[in-house]
Amino acid sequence: MNNVVAPVPHGVTDPMVSHPVLIRRIIWENDDTFTLTLDMGDWAGPFRFKPGQFNMVYVFGVGEAAISISSDPHKTNLLDHTIHRVGTVTTALAQKKRGDVIGLRGPYGSSWPIDAATGKDVCIVSGGIGLAPLRPVVYSLARQRDLYKRIIVLYGGRSPLDLLYRVELEKWANENGIETLVTVDRGDTSWKGHIGVVTGLFNYIKLDARETVVFVCGPEIMMRYTVDELGRRGVPPDQVFLSMERNMKCAVGFCGHCQFGPTFICKEGPVYPLPKIRPLMERKEL
């Protein structure tokens, strides 16, 4: 090693500075998940994001959390973030009211390669809150419906009351020619839909394996067995994309927390093609 490098001057915008945005609307999706709609104000013009990207959401006096953007990439005046109340920051966000101000910086990360799906079938496999970073994909696909053949959304949740975006799921099915199949881990007698693991839904859709691009997001174990099932059904691995998650503090490749083997999930991820990420997923406690 003999290349000591002098620093490259940068037009130094500080990537760690948060920008205030207004909470325009709060929807509780289930007991511990809520969607914040943020008014981007002046920032709406310059702000652009791609499906799969995330923001660092800041609560004054509490801290930040990495949250996927779950709204339509075409509409940047209002941004949705669906949040699982699971820690200090997300609990603080859960206590916010309409009109409150939180901070935002982003967007960060890689995005779902929607272009790879042109002319093909697209299958979205999601579990739990994993549907949130995939919802922008569905909006984008629906916007140019003719570019794709079949669009299939498979969604698994804990129980009927835990399902996200129920109204939209129906809307997609009815208005955009999107095949939506929903399953839950268990239900009561009022639930007339499927019950079982999300991969069980493949039995009902007759996938054209070689012609399908698949986007998968959910708990890591769910993604693992989904990937196994896709392999059993003959979907080429380079047509499968996953969204990974790790602890994030900075989102810009400085803090080291989100490393997953050689990759920084905030930089090369969170969306990865399966061949790149598969060997890493098989290593325990990586």
Added chain:
Amino acid sequence: MHTEDLTTILQQHPFLAGFIDEHMKTLIGCASNVRFAEGSTIIREGEIANTFFLIRSGRVALEIDVPGRGAIRVQTAGPGEVLGWSWLISPYRWHFTAVAVVETRAIALDGECLRNKCESDAGFGYDLLLRLAEVMESRLEATRLQLLDMYGLSAPEVRA
């Protein structure tokens, strides 16, 4: 229903994909076509188990009655899938209740008939049981994953 029509239906059911003609002829003697109206009970927990169902259309939910919580549905089976294997294992009693969530059509295979055919024709029995074993493996895998409750808040096994 004519035997020829039944045979065609059976040949198209994924559970019997690749079933040889000879075994299909053995099987057809146990088969009949059935239909369940929406909401009707197909199987009742505790009752004698004597039917193996190949579902053609509709959806069946497996229920377990939990005192204080009511009937909890833990699995559904749909077109191309199967229902029930307690007909195979003594004392031949159902361990759960199954309800037609929507109108459901199926082929019902008589349990005792199947058991007798398995006894007398080992090749047939092996083929049938191998397919059944695959279904059980797939169900067990799914059940274990459902057991993990992975969409829940945090790891329940380590909650303080």
Added chain:
Amino acid sequence: MDVLTLEGLASLLSTLRSRGFTLIGPTVRDGAIVLDEIASTDDLPRGWKDEQEPGAYGLEKRGDDALFGYVVSQHTWKRYLYPPRTCLFSATKAGKSFDVHPTNGTSPAPYAFIGVRSCDLHAMGLLDRVFSTGPYADPGYVDRRTNAFIVAVQCTEPAGTCFCSSMNTGPRAKEGFDVALTEMIDGGEHLFLAEGGTERGRTLLASLSPRPAEKDEVRRAEGLFEKAEPLFARRMPSGRIRVMAEEAFDHARWDDIARRCLSCANCTLVCPTCFCSTVEETTDLTGTHAERWRRWDSCFTTEFTKVAGGNIRMSTRTRYRQWITHKLVHWVDQFGDPGCVGCGRCITWCPARIDITEEARAFLEPTVTSTNTQGG
């Protein structure tokens, strides 16, 4: 090459001070040579030498008056370029909203680093790749780094734990400095061979009117490097070190290390290239003023990999594995070179005497590379 006398060196320092630089250099304190603000050559560790072995550090008298007769201590230059605690921004409540005041920008008076070793020069270059050459840059780091004046010192006596030679990061400093000095203290004369590495370095040297070095002096300096090479007590082995991150990912050796490693994080604190940090929020009692602080973190902490379901790396075993595989393997994937510069600090300051070169060697053993035995 020029020659500076002791007085010349003193002038170098005072000139830098008069130009507004804050001098940071080595000085003796609490039985160690630490980095601190210095005023003149009087503050330098004259006549001291460091004895370094795995898990052991001590100072000894040299018997001469060398100003730079030691190598590195537990302090690294990263504490000045990338401080242990930095306020990123402060925020003040303004009605329902809040005003944000970025604070990680221009820094105090520029630093002049006195006595930087080759290993540490390379370490700075590596940190540059993290903080200033990617799609995002840290403005505070870029500002301090761009303005820092670097007076390097050539290492001619490796310490017990040094292995820069096998990492191609020393002992000779070739670039990345403004001025480089080679101390020569034999034959009754105390001289410093000096070379400028940048325009401003050459200009500053010229302003001191040094005499040019004689051929003999240059030759003697070269001789010092030749004498140094065999003195290295350890080497990073060559070979496919990547095996520790791939085929040997679950090897029993990790359990062996886990029995020794205390997860104390010393290695990450003394390493000149470890850059992991965390970000924390503080508020005042009234709740109207908040600050966002970045502070050094370590992958050895239990909560480093905390996600909703728990901690991904749950044991010392896997956290040590993360540290060494990142340093020796994944740094290459991420930034093009290993993150290790062979300074030996992690070996010296590990209370369990774990030696990174020895662990790397263990993974290159044929029994490891040919079979992948499952760990306990």
